[in-house]
Amino acid sequence: MFNKNSKTTAVVNNGYSTGQQSVVLNVGNNGYGMPFAVQQMVDSDVLAEKQRIDGLVGAQSVTSDAIVVQNLCKTFKAFPAVDNLSFGVHKEECFGLLGVNGAGKTTTFRMLTGDESLTGGQAWIGYLSLRQDLQHFQREVGYCPQFDALLNKMTGIETLFMFCRLRGMTEDMIPTYVKDLTAMVDLTPHVHKCTETYSGGNRRKLSLAIALCAAPAVIFLGRVTTNEPTSGVDPSARRKIWSTLASLQRIYGSAFVLTSHSMEECEALCARVAIMVNGQLQCLGSVQHLRHKFGQGFTILAKLRRDMTEDPSYMASIEQFVRQEMPSAVLKDVHQCLLHYHITDPQMLWSKMFALMEDMKHRFSLEDYTISDTTLEQIFLSFARRQR
Ligand SMILES: Nc1ncnc2c1ncn2[C@@H]1O[C@H](COP(=O)(O)OP(=O)(O)O)[C@@H](O)[C@H]1O
Ligand SMILES: [Mg+2]
Incomplete structure (x- = not known):
């Protein structure tokens, strides 16, 4: 399955929230005779691609x-x-x-x-x-x-x-x-x-x-x-x-x-x-x-009506609505009339979020809202930190 120098030693969780599986390869040789014992975590998709390539080469189907x-x-x-x-x-x-x-x-x-x-x-x-x-x-x-x-x-x-x-x-x-x-x-x-x-x-x-x-x-x-x-x-x-x-x-x-x-x-x-x-x-x-797979959740920005933000009961009822309907939401910032929430549950469905936000818009006369996914940039940066 792997090249002759690689050996599967364990299956582990990759540590990300979706719990997809990764494999630890114990690479015993760097390909030209210099042993080094490095434990490498291999992502399941990277491993699947390697297996696909080994399969193509093995079957002499590289032209595909x-x-x-x-x-x-x-x-x-x-x-x-x-x-x-x-x-x-x-x-x-x-x-x-x-x-x-x-x-x-x-x-x-x-x-x-x-x-x-x-x-x-x-x-x-x-x-x-x-x-x-x-x-x-x-x-x-x-x-x-x-x-x-x-x-x-x-x-x-x-x-x-x-x-x-x-x-x-x-x-x-x-x-x-x-x-x-x-x-x-x-x-x-x-x-x-x-x-x-x-x-x-x-x-x-x-x-x-x-x-x-x-x-x-x-x-x-x-x-x-x-x-x-x-x-x-x-x-x-x-x-x-x-x-x-x-x-x-x-x-x-x-x-x-x-x-x-x-x-x-x-x-x-x-x-x-x-x-x-x-x-x-x-x-x-x-x-x-x-x-x-690697997303850290969603960002919601809700824009409130300026004239309402002075009313403490209005703010309290928004807070209660969010706590009840989106328990994984964390309030990151309140800036003038803008509420910034981070939804930490990456499995939350878009359809559910839109339905909730539409409901919230009507109940609390929101001026506007946006829902955004983790960007590729954020994912990239989370991996980039590992660079030597
Ligand atoms: N000719 C070279 N001699 C020694 N080290 C090199 C040489 N070329 C690249 N490297 C090193 O290899 C690593 C990868 O470099 P590089 O391929 O240029 O990365 P990237 O294009 O992703 O920035 C770096 O640590 C770089 O210093
Ligand atoms: Mg370069």
Whole structure:
């Protein structure tokens, strides 16, 4: 079930409120002869993904995913930067690989693009093996780095022609391909300008187009956009790039692996996300699934009528209603006419909460209310604390 160096020793609760099960692996060997006795808690979804990958490899069915990564390891001296990573990205899927600085994302990307050697493990794109068919494997990989690496004195079109040639596209196919690609990313009016004249948004679009040259099977994205004000990409332009990405995925059939510091971006784009800490995956699944599994409850903001807040009996009856109907609610803050509750029961149904809030709205003439789930950001931060 596991690689030969791993041994299941116990099944434990992962400590989160839903009580889903995890497995402790007693890893006796780091893959090249150096014993270390580390007890690792493996999340049930991460384990299930590893078993899925081992199953695909065992059955020689690696072509069913766009890319299959098995037991990927990278050690710098004795430091495990990437530690037994196993995952697959489905065809046409956008998969998010998240983690704070130092988690091992770039090292993972660099191994999968062939820029860094592997200490252990293997990866396949179709039948192409990263170890055995590196050059062909690389042709199937596009890379859009975190920071735009453009050649300033080249025009957009020259850049794209160059990358199509580098990826081995035949000369007669390139002009049409580049024309369609620039139209897709909405760069046509600028293709004959030197890239040094490009705005932040256009530089990002060209970087995306570079990654798509010669339609690779898998595209690694350092990020899509950024919400830093200096990037020159405003919110509506970001949404535009996101929707472009979704259509590129549909049209070119590529799978994307995205690592982004923007949780909003991951939520908008990724079907599944995994959070990496100290070179290992800590959780994996759709954002909805992660919220359900690791969510710490809900936030309710109730806006009271200003003229009523002076009335102590009104406030007392609200308090009594909440205590009775939502026993897990904790009052976090009262700010002017705004009551902020944290519902600590993650199993509380949305339908029940809305029904209660509608009732409360009518009984107490609330001006308004909002109910919100744990954000991906909150979940991410709770894992990030474990980073060395
Ligand atoms: N060439 C290298 N030599 C030594 N240590 C490295 C090297 N590259 C990365 N590391 C270390 O590996 C860990 C993971 O780094 P990295 O893959 O860049 O993480 P991330 O991209 O998630 O921030 C970090 O602790 C980093 O210092
Ligand atoms: Mg990095």
